[in-house]
Amino acid sequence: MKIKATALALLALTGASFGTATPAAAQPEPFIGQISYFGFEFCPKGWLRADGQLLAISQYNALFALLGTRFGGNGVQSFALPDLRGRVPLGDGRGPGLTPRTLGERGGSETNVLNVAQMPQHTHTATLRANNSLGTSDNPTGNLLADFPDGNAIYSPGPADTSMGSSAIVVSPMGGSQPVNNIQPYQVLTACVAVTGIFPSRP
Template sequence: MDAFYGEIRAFPFSFCPENWAYCNGNLLSFAQYQAIAAILGTRFGGDGKTTIGLPNLNGLIVAGVGAGPGLTTWAWGTTAGSEQVTIVSSMYPSHTHAVTAMSGASASRTASPNTAAPLSCLSLLNDGTTNQKTFDISPVAQGDLMPMAATSLSPSMGGGQAHENRQPVLPLSWCMCVSDAVWPQHP
C-alpha cells in the first residue's frame, strides 16, 4: 500500500497498520520521524526540536482547507464547533408577537357553567383532575380590546440546558502514514 508521508486515511478496523499512527494528538520523537516533522512542523503540537505532534481527530470531522462561495474559510490545523450548545435569547432573531387583552368593564367578566348549547366563545377549565368543564364566556366587543406591551406577558421558557449539536457520525480509525512512505512532491 503506497502512501505519502503525512497522508491520513480512515480505516474500518480498530488499529493502524504498520508505519501508520493514530491521529489522536500524540507526540512522536522528532529524531525518529524527521520526514513527518518536515511536513507538519509544529502545526499540531510538539516543540519542533524533540517532539512532533500528530493531529487529534478524536470526535472531530475533517473539512477541506480554504473556502468556497458562501462557505466558511478554514485555515490549516484549526478546530471549530461544539458538541453541545446552550441557546440564549440573544441568539433568537428579532421578532414580535401581537397580543391583545381586555381592559375596562369587560376585564372583570366571570365565567359561568355552560348548561346550554355551545355559544360563540367557549373555554375549557381543567381543575387538575379528570373533571374538565366547559364554560361559556361572553364575547368581548372590539372596542374592549387593547394592545399591551409584550414584555409584561412574556413567560419564562426553557431550562437553560445545553442540547446536542452534532451531526450523525460513523467513527473509524484515522491514521497518518509516518514512516516507510513516498515523499509528497509539491507541484
C-alpha cells in the same frame, strides 16, 4: 477428457484466490503524512493513530518536515499528529460563501446554547391579574384591577395611556436553558497517519 479436467482444476484454483487478503507487501506505499480511515481497531504497521500524540523530531524527521508544528509540539524536540478523535476533517481554504479555514485549525462544538437573538420569533401567553377585594382608589396608575359594586363602569375602549403596577401582568417563564445537540449523523472509524512511505513531491 483429461484436458477438460485440467482446465476445470485450474479454474477452481483461480476461483479459490478470489476474496483472499492481498499480502501487505503488495499494498501500495502511502505518502508520509497521509491520513486514512480503517474499519478495524488498530493502525497497520507504519501508521500511527491520529490522536494528537507528540512524536520525537529525531525519530520522524521526514514526517516533521511535512507537518511542522501546526498540530502541536515545540518544534525543537517534538511535534504532534493531527487529533481526529471525535472530530471530522475539513478542507482548508475558503469555499463559496463560507468562512476561510487554515490547515491545522480546530473549531466547532458538540452542543450550543441559543441566545435570544438566535431564537425564532414567537409569542408568550400573558396573564392579567387582579385583586379580589373592593377597590380603594380611582387611579389606575401603579394599581391593580379590584372588585367593584354592581353598576360601576370600569372598562374603557382605550387607547392605553398609562402603565399599571409591574405585577399586573405576569408572563410565565419558558424553556430550560438546555444545550442543543449540534452533532451530525456519524460513523466511527479508526483514523491513522502514515509515518513511513513515500515523501510527497510538491507540484
